[in-house]
Amino acid sequence: MMPIFFRNLPSSEPFTFDSVGNDRIQEAVNRPRGYPFYHYLQTETGEGIVKVQEKEYLLKENEGILIAPSIRHSYQSLHVSPDWKTCFATFTGSLESSIGDITGNQPVLLISSEQGIPISTIIKKVVTQYQNPPLDPLSLSSSCYQLLLLLAGGTAVQAATDPLYQQYLVPVLHEMETNYDSPLTIQELSRMVYVTPQYLSRLFRRFLGCSAYEYLTSYRIAKARELLLSSPRSEVQEIARQTGFTDPSHFIAVFRKITGVTPLEFRKLN
Structure with missing residues (x-):
């Protein structure tokens, strides 16, 4: 069974995970109204196609994508057989509104495989914490902030230097x-x-x-x-x-x- 965990209590921490998971055989997803939180998806094995509004992006191994709240998107495996495995995280917290400032206020960020490796390590660590309660809210918040900072170093889809x-x-x-x-x-x-x-x-x-x-x-x-x-x-x-x-x-x-x-x-x- 693939580990997927959801926050079940309000959080007073500045940043924390609303949901997190890894080692997931990724099914097709279609969100015409987007997702209510910042949503990060990364390929572990296989390949997947992510469509954000009218653009399509191919996610190969260890590559990821961060999508801002309420942005229309969908994704599915590149191949007919369900061989696309992913990890993911969604973000909230009392300072949730500043996540856009951290990540450059871009609706979409692409993450390279080099950047994806340490991100998947953090997600795996957080999943392990959820599997072995009691949870430490401060530790989760710290891990969440570390992940956001790694995402902030990602390559923006939009060329802000244009x-x-x-x-x-x-x-x-x-x-x-x-x-x-x-x-x-x-x-x-x-x-x-x-x-x-x-x-x-x-x-x-x-x-x-x-x-x-x-x-x-x-x-x-x-x-x-x-x-x-x-x-x-x-x-x-x-x-x-x-x-x-x-x-x-x-x-x-x-x-x-x-x-x-x-x-x-x-x-x-x-």
Whole structure:
């Protein structure tokens, strides 16, 4: 039986595993709405095809891929016979919203086989901890942070050094991440860098694999998670306003779509 473990209690640690497993004969998976947490998948043996939105990636032995929350994806073995074995981990914690900052705020990261070897070692260690309780939350949190730092050194699918990325997306991303609490439109953002909204949208799709609206919404929800935990006395309506949502009902609906729970449920769980 392949080891797969899920977190069954709320965690107060800054980073920890929501789920982890290894030595898994990987079945086909299709997630049209993505996964609610950062999700890492790595090949142990065999080969698999991972499709993220409209792009496909081949994962050979020890190669891995990190996918941000709520990004549409699917994967399956490259071959007809089920000979693709994988290990995986998903991440949460009280500082979950900062995982994007650690990993460069990229929706997808590819991990080379050289980087994958130490990552699989950490996953194996964590699985062993789950197999031999009681669990040590601090040790799990430390292992989780080590793994995230290894992922941060991965090769981004998007070439952040590309001149187009630097000239057009960097200032727009800075504007979004600085003024996420203000009304922002693709028209205003495109005027800021002297391009059409259509061209800016194409650049977002090319480098980040999502629309400008999807990026801004994900960033706002990440900030909302942070505020829900750091300001426990703030009302949901106030959190909505502070993160750029004028309608609290819309905020709750978007929050639930991305995280799987309402803002109040998220606060109680954490």
